[in-house]
Amino acid sequence: MNVLMEEMNRRALALGIPLGAHLDVTYRCNERCVHCYLDHDDHGEMTTAEIMDVLDQLADAGTLFLTLSGGEVFMRMDFFKILEYARELSFCIKIKTNAFMIREKEADLIRDMDVNSVQVSIYSHRPEVHDAITLLPRSLERSIKGIRLMQQRGVKVIIANVLMRQNLADYEGVRQLARSLGVEATIDPTITPKMDGNREILGLGIGGKELRDVMHNADLVGNVDDFCATPPPVGDEDLDTVPCSASHTYCYISPYGDVFPCVQFPLPTGNVRKQRFLDIWRYSPQMNDVRSIRPRELPVCSTCSHIGTCTRCPGLAYMQGDMRGPSVQDCEKSYARTGIPSANMKLRFTATNGHPVAVAQPANLVQIQLAQAC
Amino acid sequence: MTTYVARSKQVAARMLGGEMMIMSPRDTTLFNLNDVGSVIWQSADGQTPLDEIVVRLCAEFDVAPEVARQDAEAFVQELAGHGIMHVSDQPITAEPPRQEPT
Numbered sequence: 337m338n339v340l341m342e343e344m345n346r347r348a349l350a351l352g353i354p355l356g357a358h359l360d361v362t363y364r365c366n367e368r369c370v371h372c373y374l375d376h377d378d379h380g381e382m383t384t385a386e387i388m389d390v391l392d393q394l395a396d397a398g399t400l401f402l403t404l405s406g407g408e409v410f411m412r413m414d415f416f417k418i419l420e421y422a423r424e425l426s427f428c429i430k431i432k433t434n435a436f437m438i439r440e441k442e443a444d445l446i447r448d449m450d451v452n453s454v455q456v457s458i459y460s461h462r463p464e465v466h467d468a469i470t471l472l473p474r475s476l477e478r479s480i481k482g483i484r485l486m487q488q489r490g491v492k493v494i495i496a497n498v499l500m501r502q503n504l505a506d507y508e509g510v511r512q513l514a515r516s517l518g519v520e521a522t523i524d525p526t527i528t529p530k531m532d533g534n535r536e537i538l539g540l541g542i543g544g545k546e547l548r549d550v551m552h553n554a555d556l557v558g559n560v561d562d563f564c565a566t567p568p569p570v571g572d573e574d575l576d577t578v579p580c581s582a583s584h585t586y587c588y589i590s591p592y593g594d595v596f597p598c599v600q601f602p603l604p605t606g607n608v609r610k611q612r613f614l615d616i617w618r619y620s621p622q623m624n625d626v627r628s629i630r631p632r633e634l635p636v637c638s639t640c641s642h643i644g645t646c647t648r649c650p651g652l653a654y655m656q657g658d659m660r661g662p663s664v665q666d667c668e669k670s671y672a673r674t675g676i677p678s679a680n681m682k683l684r685f686t687a688t689n690g691h692p693v694a695v696a697q698p699a700n701l702v703q704i705q706l707a708q709a710c
Numbered sequence: 711m712t713t714y715v716a717r718s719k720q721v722a723a724r725m726l727g728g729e730m731m732i733m734s735p736r737d738t739t740l741f742n743l744n745d746v747g748s749v750i751w752q753s754a755d756g757q758t759p760l761d762e763i764v765v766r767l768c769a770e771f772d773v774a775p776e777v778a779r780q781d782a783e784a785f786v787q788e789l790a791g792h793g794i795m796h797v798s799d800q801p802i803t804a805e806p807p808r809q810e811p812t
Contacts, residue, residue, distance in 0.1 A: 340740045347727050355726075400724040400731060428722030428733050450720040450735040492738075 601651025
């Protein structure tokens with residue numbers, strides 16, 4: 337992150353401004369990815385006018401960085417109307433899409449509206465693997481075509497590759513594909529529980545040796561010695577810092593108007609169909625509860641040697657039952673990087689005398705229930 | 711000669727704590743304008759002559775007209791060089807054609 341971007345984040349944090357927002361315009365999708373956490377039925381999406389009103393409110397609140405995602409954004413017939421309005425409000429926009437429905441006309445419009453970047457999900461360079469994950473025939477072929485059309489028009493495209501057991505062998509192939517298309521590529525081994533709390537899809541993710549191999553691949557992480565180094569001694573700064581941007585400078589809004597601290601943090605804080613966005617952002621007890629979290633007060637993580645370098649996600653911890661508890665997936669990542677068990681791993685091992693432990697009950701994820709109530 | 715200035719519609723921009731943050735779509739360069747620059751930016755609607763913007767600056771920031779004029783001209787030329795502002799001797803009503811990627 338460059339100096340000016342850091343300064344902008346610092347200023348937004350000090351002023352309590354939601355500098356970034358993620359707005360899912362729909363949960364409907366033409367793909368049915370095996371690892372997707374969403375319910376793709378429409379439970380009453382916001383209308384075009386409602387979304388425009390939300391965009392007005394976000395602009396007034398100071399939001400600059402806006403991610404428009406789904407579901408598949410192009411399932412909405414009014415998506416370009418929404419996009420055009422968002423650009424009139426001078427947002428810096430990132431679109432997340434599978435690019436299946438992007439043809440010449442769509443690529444032209446994305447270029448003409450000066451979208452900052454478009455992130456496209458690609459799981460493999462092989463159709464038999466990618467299409468088996470999306471469950472949509474010819475999806476890889478169509479997505480690549482969409483990427484090519486955008487790249488040819490100068491649109492910045494980023495391929496996002498979620499790593500699972502099913503496509504673990506193909507990440508190098510995806511990176512080569514990205515290079516051949518002239519676009520960037522990222523990988524992410526994080527699988528998120530379903531919105532209804534169902535954690536079965538977590539079994540699709542990689543762990544253990546597979547995760548360790550990924551974390552020690554210099555092509556992916558750069559300097560392995562640095563990336564996988566033993567964490568330095570924990571200092572006061574590590575314990576008193578803001579753990580992540582959720583609820584501090586960033587928030588998530590669902591297609592039904594529900595506002596959450598983050599796209600990966602399904603704690604309901606309010607609904608823009610009933611309240612003004614800034615009232616939710618500033619005064620929601622849930623938002624302020626998340627805002628109050630500091631590493632020092634976390635009962636387990638504050639004792640962990642990884643606390644200063646861990647990517648602990650409070651949203652994943654929430655989905656495991658306690659937003660102030662450990663995020664098991666991040667414990668696993670820290671362990672895979674360094675070979676040093678987290679405090680939570682040691683505690684669980686000791687508490688069960690070395691036997692496997694039951695996973696904590698998931699939080700009551702009420703995202704859909706709230707939407708139905710609207 | 712009357713000078714007109716217009717914000718590029720291609721940028722992303724937001725006021726943050728009294729200062730304008732601007733992101734160029736060309737190379738995602740971030741610009742941070744101070745309070746004086748922010749007033750010029752917000753006034754650059756393509757229709758308001760730069761001289762009139764300078765008068766606003768003098769009223770708001772206690773600066774001599776000639777100094778304000780020179781600074782404002784240098785400022786808009788610099789932003790124009792970065793492709794985030796348009797400068798013309800005619801009122802600006804439309805975004806100039808974009809440059810195609812090479």
